[in-house]
């Protein structure tokens with residue numbers, strides 16, 4: 001078993017054994033407290049350029065399958081598609097059930113640190129093991145380290161730059177530390193274009209009968225988001241992160257969606273402007289995670305970097321108006337400024353902080369009081385659950401219905 005080390009920016013070194021590919025990887029070290037769903041987590045594009053530390057001690061029991069991955073980018077070339085039926089539809093069109101059994105899904109994390117990888121995979125859907133998949137995709141990992149100790153460091157000192165080194169990449173501690181410290185920090189990182197589709201495509205509504213069409217800006221969109229919309233009769237036009245307001249207007253859609261994604265929301269000035277234009281034009285809008293930070297910025301709020309973020313699948317969120325709590329999946333390192341219950345005036349209308357985290361009061365949702373634009377910092381599409389917040393997709397459809405009826409009356 002070959003040796004591997006994880007080196008943190010603060011000089012701490014954890015020695016374990018190589019897991020997955022051997023070599024060197026760099027990224028921001030963050031931890032996730034989920035006990036399940038490692039495949040969905042590793043393939044979430046929002047983890048791009050992050051080294052993930054799993055707090056669950058045993059990882060890999062269910063192996064790797066071709067159904068659970070959240071990355072769409074890897075699937076694009078392999079997936080079955082139906083050419084657009086209308087002359088003005090230049091895109092590839094996917095069926096809403098776009099599981100492709102030849103495609104394992106791209107792993108987006110920069111590296112993976114675990115305590116105890118399972119030795120025997122046990123699941124009827126598993127086509128390979130987690131470690132084989134990491135080797136196949138050249139993802140460097142480390143096993144056998146005291147992940148609880150790493151998490152304590154990250155919790156006390158905050159998420160920080162790190163590296164995993166094994167095989168030929170092992171050097172002296174000073175050399176490895178210098179490499180770790182030479183990488184750019186996550187603060188200020190503009191990463192959406194690195195994970196976004198470059199070509200637009202359509203995910204068709206379930207059954208092929210679209211009640212509404214939505215333009216979804218892909219800043220790192222997860223597979224389950226278009227799937228959840230498609231299941232509710234929505235045809236989703238997934239657009240590259242570079243799409244303009246004119247691109248969206250030309251599609252004549254009923255709603256606008258802003259996806260999750262990696263990087264620092266301060267880098268999103270262009271998309272913030274685009275979002276304001278879309279809302280100004282009266283189009284209903286829904287955003288998730290990065291999309292929440294962008295809507296918040298369009299409402300005049302600023303963002304800041306959390307010390308160690310929220311990553312897990314049992315994080316309680318309070319709806320400040322109803323007092324109801326949802327247990328949610330989360331993965332964010334930045335957040336919007338604001339307080340529970342706060343209402344404020346913006347250029348786009350009066351707005352409020354709609355949700356906060358019940359653990360630490362961090363803003364978890366904002367909305368226009370008109371109800372036409374809303375967003376959440378957590379993940380209603382969470383594929384490995386929990387599903388408490390899935391009704392937000394119904395809410396979006398409802399806002400589009402109401403808006404269509406208003407349009408009919410005027």
Ligand SMILES: NC(=O)CC[C@H](N)C(=O)O
Nearest residue numbers: 046260261289290333334
């Ligand atoms: N999942 C996401 O969309 C994350 C948003 C942003 N990159 C953050 O870390 O806060």
